Amino acid sequence: MSWVQPVQIPADVDQEDRIVGSFTARQVAIVGGTGALLYVAYLVVGDRVPLVVCAVVAAPIAVLGILLAIGRRDGIPLDRYLLAAIRHRRSPKFLVSTLGNVPPAPVWMAVRPGPLPAPLRLPARGVAGDGLIDLGPDGVAAIAEVSTVSFALRTPDEQDALVAVFGRWLNSLSGPAQILVRAERMDLTGTITNLHENAGLLPHPALTSAAHEHAAFLAGISARHDLLRRQVLLVIREPAVGNNGRESAAARALRRLDEASRLLSACGLTVRLLDCPATSALLASCFDPTAPPIHDGEFAAPGETVTRGERW
Structure with a gap:
């Protein structure tokens, strides 16, 4: 032996x-x-x-x-x-978005002497119409928003079932995947406005009074605290391979998200692919987390001339 x-x-x-x-x-x-x-x-x-x-x-x-x-x-x-x-210490601190090197300022413009801004080279080339992020030669990335479940309130058997389903999804991964948990600011202005506008349409005066009181309660919370909500994102990346690399990578990324949606649905989770405006707003909020949230329609389409910009 x-x-x-x-x-x-x-x-x-x-x-x-x-x-x-x-x-x-x-x-x-x-x-x-x-x-x-x-x-x-x-x-x-x-x-x-x-x-x-x-x-x-x-x-x-x-x-x-x-x-x-x-x-x-x-x-x-x-x-x-x-x-x-x-x-x-040695890296440039002033970066600008440009396709090439930063040209020097014209001679007729009075500028202070100093180093020129360096070009800002981002891995993302842009956001396509289907919401996928174009990474150039590195392929594409798809971002989906995932709902959450209360794990602590489940019974031990239910917790074991959730862990087993999540483990099956991890074992089924055929490429890079990232789970990103981020906090973003909440704006209750729209909710408070809707409560005040619709309070008069309620059938009973007590309901109207309760709606106004709830709106005042939400306004007080917004004034006293910085309200945050937790957002869970699932990022799927696929490399570009072959002549039609972008198309095949996009198809593989969408297929992997569909598989994740089917497997994670057993946990009570929903996986929703972000469209082009939502993905653009997400990337913009990552660059400037303190800025107010960007709503749909505030982004110019590719090639569209921007004639007015109140955010700037």
């Missing part, structure tokens, strides 16, 4: 492998590189500089190398955090 020793698999499958002791390859490279740099510097100047001076100069560098190797900030290693800070 042969015995097989079980192998423990860590819960965090993305955890880096330990190469020397508890140090990863990245940490070994940082500590080893720091030590090699100090050793080479000592070989170069060790004969002409006293040993105490070399130790005083090398100590802060060694401590900095150790901190970069083992230190973390907000869950991010310090070396990557430092590289991200340097990249942010």
Whole structure:
């Protein structure tokens, strides 16, 4: 009889492998590189500089190398955090939407000297009429809004059934999918206006009074609090393959959304594909979350000349 020793698999499958002791390859490279740099510097100047001076100069560098190797900030290693800070410092801060490079200002225009704005290069080329986001050579992305269910109020058997259905959907995935949970501001102005306008049409004075009181209650809540609602989005992305890459990618994305709708309907969830105005409004709100919500009809169609813009 042969015995097989079980192998423990860590819960965090993305955890880096330990190469020397508890140090990863990245940490070994940082500590080893720091030590090699100090050793080479000592070989170069060790004969002409006293040993105490070399130790005083090398100590802060060694401590900095150790901190970069083992230190973390907000869950991010310090070396990557430092590289991200340097990249942010060197990256342009003024970006403009353009198809090419930003041309310089004409000579007759008085402008302050300084660097030119850099072009803003977004992965999305635009939103098609069917609501799909055109990612250019990367294919298309489809965004659907998904309803929610109360998991905590279900019985244990119902919770197990919900988890099983969700697991079946995850196992059926044949491509990239993203579940995005975002909070957006709620505007109750329309609801309050409708309550006041329709209160007079109610058949009983008590109902009319209750409608006005409810409208006043909603107005008070809007004045005292920042009202938010939770929105769950399902993003399906498909790459463009072949000559008619965009059409085939769009068909695959819509088919995958249809499959998700059928499977998740067993959980009581509804999956609704966002149309072109809704997708455009969603992308605009992601760029400016503090702006008021954009309603249908406020976007100009592709190629349409904008003659008036109150939002600007």
